[in-house]
Amino acid sequence: MTIESERLRKTYEQLKTDAEAGGYHLNSDEDWTLGLVEGLLVNEDRYGYQACPCRLASGDKQADLDIICPCDYRDADLHDWGACYCALYVSDEVLAGEKPLQSVPERRPETPPRLSREAEAKPVEGIRLWRCRVCGYLCAREHPPGVCPICRAKQERFEPFVLPPSAIPGDP
Amino acid sequence: MSKPTRQRPRMYGLSTCGWCRKARLWLEEKFGEGGFDLIYVDLLGPDEKASVMQELRALAPRVAFPMILADDECIVGYRVDEYERVFGS
Numbered sequence: 530m531t532i533e534s535e536r537l538r539k540t541y542e543q544l545k546t547d548a549e550a551g552g553y554h555l556n557s558d559e560d561w562t563l564g565l566v567e568g569l570l571v572n573e574d575r576y577g578y579q580a581c582p583c584r585l586a587s588g589d590k591q592a593d594l595d596i597i598c599p600c601d602y603r604d605a606d607l608h609d610w611g612a613c614y615c616a617l618y619v620s621d622e623v624l625a626g627e628k629p630l631q632s633v634p635e636r637r638p639e640t641p642p643r644l645s646r647e648a649e650a651k652p653v654e655g656i657r658l659w660r661c662r663v664c665g666y667l668c669a670r671e672h673p674p675g676v677c678p679i680c681r682a683k684q685e686r687f688e689p690f691v692l693p694p695s696a697i698p699g700d701p
Numbered sequence: 702m703s704k705p706t707r708q709r710p711r712m713y714g715l716s717t718c719g720w721c722r723k724a725r726l727w728l729e730e731k732f733g734e735g736g737f738d739l740i741y742v743d744l745l746g747p748d749e750k751a752s753v754m755q756e757l758r759a760l761a762p763r764v765a766f767p768m769i770l771a772d773d774e775c776i777v778g779y780r781v782d783e784y785e786r787v788f789g790s
Contacts, residue, residue, distance in 0.1 A: 561719055565717075567717070568717030571716075571717050572717060583717070583718040584765075585743060615718070
């Protein structure tokens with residue numbers, strides 16, 4: 530499968546703009562990065578979503594939610610290894626050449642978590658928030674945002690997050 | 702120095718993965734384009750994919766790509782140090 534070069538270039542530019550706006554960086558090795566963006570587009574055409582190009586997707590979107598790029602594991606891998614699993618995203622240190630790029634071990638659990646909105650139905654005491662599973666952004670609204678303002682993950686990547694009353698400062 | 706293995710090297714990879722591309726290029730450099738078997742697991746049909754994955758799970762505690770097999774060795778991930786240990790530098 531090949532991807533039309535204009536579509537590839539456009540996707541790459543958009544991804545780069547979004548990454549920088551959120552404080553993230555794409556790998557500056559353009560050949561490497563374009564190869565991975567092409568993989569994302571191949572997966573989009575093949576599965577209907579941009580599954581991680583370096584992991585085997587199942588084709589079941591619900592089962593693969595955690596590996597839709599940016600994956601749930603990116604930020605932890607950036608912190609620990611200076612790059613995401615694919616080295617599509619790199620840390621400031623790697624970008625600046627202060628830390629070498631190395632291959633990143635798989636941290637996705639053998640049985641990946643199933644994102645559940647069950648908590649939506651259960652009344653739990655406390656302040657109900659929404660948490661972005663990709664970057665940890667918390668949002669105190671009735672519904673999660675359509676797109677995470679920090680990492681651009683889609684609404685379906687948000688999970689309910691309840692802040693217990695004891696965690697709220699102020700009232701004794 | 703190359704170290705010959707008894708078995709023809711075999712690489713399992715994903716056609717979309719950057720590390721798999723690097724691994725393939727390493728093997729091509731070493732053995733030539735036709736000098737090893739290359740299986741892109743993401744391009745297999747559902748039944749074949751399931752049986753290959755079952756096979757691979759028996760070989761490695763954690764299946765990830767690229768995965769290179771030769772003789773009793775099974776190298777998971779793009780690991781040049783390991784490739785050189787098994788196949789010579």
